[in-house]
Amino acid sequence: MAGLMRRFSEALGSQIFQGVPTSMFDYFLLFHASEDGINLSRRGGFPSYSWAGWRGGIRLQLQSSGLLGGETLRSRWIDWSVRYPRGEICALPATDSHSVKDSLVIKYVDRRSFRAPPSVTNEATIKQSTYIFSSETPFPRSYPILNFWTLDVSFNIYINRSLEGWAYGRANIVQGGAFSQPWGYVDIDGFEETDFFERPGPFEFILLSQVYRIWTDEYHVMLLEWSDGIAERRGIGIIEQDAIQHSLDPGPVWKEIVLA
Numbered sequence: 560m561a562g563l564m565r566r567f568s569e570a571l572g573s574q575i576f577q578g579v580p581t582s583m584f585d586y587f588l589l590f591h592a593s594e595d596g597i598n599l600s601r602r603g604g605f606p607s608y609s610w611a612g613w614r615g616g617i618r619l620q621l622q623s624s625g626l627l628g629g630e631t632l633r634s635r636w637i638d639w640s641v642r643y644p645r646g647e648i649c650a651l652p653a654t655d656s657h658s659v660k661d662s663l664v665i666k667y668v669d670r671r672s673f674r675a676p677p678s679v680t681n682e683a684t685i686k687q688s689t690y691i692f693s694s695e696t697p698f699p700r701s702y703p704i705l706n707f708w709t710l711d712v713s714f715n716i717y718i719n720r721s722l723e724g725w726a727y728g729r730a731n732i733v734q735g736g737a738f739s740q741p742w743g744y745v746d747i748d749g750f751e752e753t754d755f756f757e758r759p760g761p762f763e764f765i766l767l768s769q770v771y772r773i774w775t776d777e778y779h780v781m782l783l784e785w786s787d788g789i790a791e792r793r794g795i796g797i798i799e800q801d802a803i804q805h806s807l808d809p810g811p812v813w814k815e816i817v818l819a
Contacts, residue, residue: 574652576641576651576652576703577605577606577608577609577611577702577703578605578609578610578611579608579609579610581651581652584639584651585635585637585767585768586619587609587610587619588608588767588779588781588795589619589767589779589795590610590617590618590619590795591617591618591746591795592615592616592617592618592728592746592748593615593616593617593618594616597615597616597728598615598728598747598748598749598750598751599613599614599615599617599748599749600613600614600615600748600749600751600752601613601614601748601749601752601791602614604701604702605702606700606702606703606704606705606818606819607748607791607792607818607819608705608792608818608819612792613748634768634769635767635768635769636709636768637707637708637709637767637768638650638707638708639651639705639707640705640706640707641703641704641705641706642698642703642704642705642706642817643703644698644700644701644702644703646698648706651705699787699789699819700789700819702819704789704817704818704819705816705817705818705819706815706816706817706818707815707816707818708813708814708815708816709765709766709767709813709814709816710765710766710803710810710811710812710813710814711763711764711765711766711810711811711812711813711814711816712763712764712765712766712780712798712802712803712806712810712811713761713762713763713764713806713807713808713809713810714732714733714734714742714760714761714762714764714798714802714806714807715732715733715734715735715739715760715761715762715807716730716731716732716733716745716747716756716760716762716782717730717731717733717739717741718730718747718756728746728747728750729744729745729746729747730744730745730747730756730794731743731744732744732745732764732780732796732798732802734802734805734807742798742799742801742802742805743777743780743796743797743798743799743802744796744797745764745780745782745794745795745796746794746795746796747782747793747794748792748793748794748795749793753784753793755784755793756793761807761808762782763782763783763785763810764780764781764782764783764796764798765780765781765783765814765816766778766779766780766798766803767779767780767781769800770797775799775800776799776800777797777798777799777800778797778798778799778800778803779795779796779797780795780796780797780798781794781795781796782794782795782796783816783818788817789817789818789819790816790817790818790819791818791819792818
């Protein structure tokens with residue numbers, strides 16, 4: 560695997576972090592199952608934010624989210640920090656913009672500030688971390704984890720169990736019950752291996768990047784599951800920008816995320 564990643568890094572002209580090219584880091588977080596109705600299953604020992612942490616075929620839709628022109632990655636605002644098992648904390652390795660060989664690759668350094676709605680106090684996204692790991696609280700994983708700040712929102716999700724196939728792969732993001740107006744959707748991960756989706760909700764989503772479409776403006780969101788102060792991915796989806804003002808409590812709020 561190390562040899563394969565090295566060749567991939569050389570061909571792309573980008574550093575590789577946990578299987579993900581840093582020059583396209585925000586984009587590669589948006590992977591989902593390659594077939595509708597097929598859930599990815601969690602692979603232990605690897606991070607949930609990387610494709611390496613999941614079993615099953617994955618895909619990245621370059622054109623359907625307006626990514627061909629790079630708008631989504633240029634409208635990112637998260638400053639990614641990495642926590643290593645030995646205790647180091649540092650910024651995610653960036654790629655020299657002159658080294659990227661593919662013109663479709665959006666450089667990691669390209670970014671735009673996040674415009675929060677009037678109802679949200681837009682605090683600085685770089686803050687001193689409140690998470691401290693010591694001998695009394697050992698590092699929770701054998702691999703690096705991400706530490707960052709972004710906007711956190713809460714919604715219910717509705718899975719139509721009366722249908723076959725794709726119904727168990729995609730859920731509507733709603734404010735109320737099953738008949739509420741859908742604000743977006745989430746492709747869920749690991750449906751068969753956890754009781755997470757049996758919980759009453761609301762469920763927690765974080766905003767990752769902005770989507771520009773001809774007919775509407777949206778955000779990429781990640782569905783999170785928390786355990787002992789550490790979050791893991793449980794789905795990836797799309798939500799309308801207007802929806803964040805309708806977040807259920809306690810959102811919308813800026814929040815520190817520790818993502819394993």
